[in-house]
Amino acid sequence: MTLKTVFFALCSALPPMRWDISSCVENKLRAEGKTNQRIVVSQSFPNAIQVGWNCEYEIYVSDPNDRIIIEFQHFSMHPSCEIQNLTITDVKTKREAGPYCGSDLPLKFVSDSTEVSVKTFTGENSGDIDTEGFMYNYWKVPKEEAIQPVPISTTSNSNSFGNGGMFMLNPGPSNSGFPNSQSPFQNPGSFPFGPGMSSPGGNFPEPRNVMANGVPMIGPSGQQATIYSKKDSDDPSAPEIKSNLPGGSTGYIQPNYEKNREELELMNLWEDGEESTWTVPKIIGVAAAGLCLLSLIAAGFQIYMTRKEKKVKRRIQRNSDSNSSFSSFDSYDEHRQQRKEQRRKKKQQTEELQLRNQKISRANKDLKAVQQSSFDKNALHNAERAIQIKKLQEKLEKYK
Numbered sequence: 001m002t003l004k005t006v007f008f009a010l011c012s013a014l015p016p017m018r019w020d021i022s023s024c025v026e027n028k029l030r031a032e033g034k035t036n037q038r039i040v041v042s043q044s045f046p047n048a049i050q051v052g053w054n055c056e057y058e059i060y061v062s063d064p065n066d067r068i069i070i071e072f073q074h075f076s077m078h079p080s081c082e083i084q085n086l087t088i089t090d091v092k093t094k095r096e097a098g099p100y101c102g103s104d105l106p107l108k109f110v111s112d113s114t115e116v117s118v119k120t121f122t123g124e125n126s127g128d129i130d131t132e133g134f135m136y137n138y139w140k141v142p143k144e145e146a147i148q149p150v151p152i153s154t155t156s157n158s159n160s161f162g163n164g165g166m167f168m169l170n171p172g173p174s175n176s177g178f179p180n181s182q183s184p185f186q187n188p189g190s191f192p193f194g195p196g197m198s199s200p201g202g203n204f205p206e207p208r209n210v211m212a213n214g215v216p217m218i219g220p221s222g223q224q225a226t227i228y229s230k231k232d233s234d235d236p237s238a239p240e241i242k243s244n245l246p247g248g249s250t251g252y253i254q255p256n257y258e259k260n261r262e263e264l265e266l267m268n269l270w271e272d273g274e275e276s277t278w279t280v281p282k283i284i285g286v287a288a289a290g291l292c293l294l295s296l297i298a299a300g301f302q303i304y305m306t307r308k309e310k311k312v313k314r315r316i317q318r319n320s321d322s323n324s325s326f327s328s329f330d331s332y333d334e335h336r337q338q339r340k341e342q343r344r345k346k347k348q349q350t351e352e353l354q355l356r357n358q359k360i361s362r363a364n365k366d367l368k369a370v371q372q373s374s375f376d377k378n379a380l381h382n383a384e385r386a387i388q389i390k391k392l393q394e395k396l397e398k399y400k
Contacts, residue, residue, distance in 0.1 A: 019045070019135065024055040031061050031068050031140040039073075042120065042133025046281035049077070049084070049122060049133040057118040058091075059138050067146040068111040070118065074135040076279060077101045083123045086134060091115040106136075110146050132279055 019039040021029070029038070040057060042049050059068055070088060078084035078101055085099035086106070092113035099121075100106045109116070120134075316332055319339060 021057075025057070028058040028060050029138070031059055031066075031138050034139045034141070037137045037139035039135065039137045040118075041135045044133070045135060046074075046132045046279065046285055048130035051122055052124050053120070053122040055120045058115065059118065060115040061140045062114075063140075064114055065143045066114065066140045067143055068109075068114070068116045068138060069141055069146075070109040070111075070116065070136055070138045072106045072108075072134060072136040074132065074279065074281060075100065075105050076103050076132045077134070078129055078131055079103075083125060084131060085121050087119045087121075089117045089119070091117050110141075132281065135281070 019041045021038065021040045022045060023043055029040075032038070043053055043055070044050055059070070061068055075086075077086065081099045081101040083101075085101045087096055087098035087100070088106075088109050089096045090112045092115060095112055097106070097109050116138075118136075312332075319332075319335060
């Protein structure tokens with residue numbers, strides 16, 4: 001297995017960190033089916049959101065029989081909505097969800113019409129608190145799927161709620177007491193907590209959309225609300241209702257109590273319950289960066305060792321002859337000593353040869369000088385005659 005394969009295996013094992021839009025766009029965004037849903041993140045996500053950053057996203061569907069769904073995957077803004085907030089508005093019905101702030105994950109938003117506006121606000125002062133912003137995805141669904149009955153049940157105190165302790169969506173009079181005649185379920189009704197719901201005799205505070213214990217819904221101002229029964233105190237999902245909460249000790253509504261459980265499990269990284277500044281995207285990003293850094297270090301070390309090995313091989317090849325081969329550093333050192341000894345002997349032989357040649361050269365010079373001084377003209381003449389006589393004798397021998 002090569003280092004490249006290990007690198008891509010490590011990086012591909014991480015959860016996908018991708019999004020489609022990370023800045024303000026001028027054009028409207030068209031919602032597609034859930035398989036083609038798009039992801040929007042705040043500017044600089046997952047780094048701290050910039051101050052003075054305001055943006056509006058307009059999402060629409062072309063078919064009047066479709067609706068838009070917006071679901072948040074991450075949300076972290078300033079606890080004060082005056083400094084940072086996000087608001088979702090149905091453009092045609094003017095129904096709003098929000099403004100949202102803090103770290104609670106906003107609830108899923110189902111549009112009443114074919115167009116939705118998502119507005120973000122960030123003041124010039126962040127209050128010395130770094131917040132990552134948001135991540136949400138949006139897609140379209142048929143109108144029929146967006147209109148669904150929502151049963152609300154309790155395990156006790158069913159007489160207070162009637163109908164077995166369940167609230168069911170049902171048609172009601174058009175003059176609903178809800179501030180907005182359009183609901184996420186498109187059904188008008190007489191239930192004081194939202195259109196399309198009925199309350200047989202229960203006395204409740206201000207109108208809100210509510211569901212069963214542990215499942216909050218969006219109220220008219222975007223707040224979270226949960227319905228509880230006073231007799232459900234043994235149920236861990238229905239804590240004791242305190243008198244200082246909206247509705248008092250006799251009410252059943254506790255706004256902003258329920259937080260998204262998955263968000264809490266991911267955000268609470270310490271057992272002491274203290275709020276952590278680390279978020280899921282930040283942890284994933286740090287892990288991915290660490291793995292990629294380790295892979296790069298390993299790749300650099302492998303390249304360094306490969307180059308060093310090639311360099312050693314070239315040195316061995318330059319210093320080796322046809323009768324020797326080396327596979328280790330020990331043999332390489334031994335071969336160096338042998339070559340050094342060979343060069344020394346060769347140099348010594350060369351010096352001796354040069355010395356002998358010098359002696360021979362001096363002897364030849366002396367001999368030549370002696371020969372030149374010993375012969376005169378008569379001696380040379382006699383020598384020439386002797387040579388001629390010898391040649392004539394050789395010719396005579398041939399003719400015999």
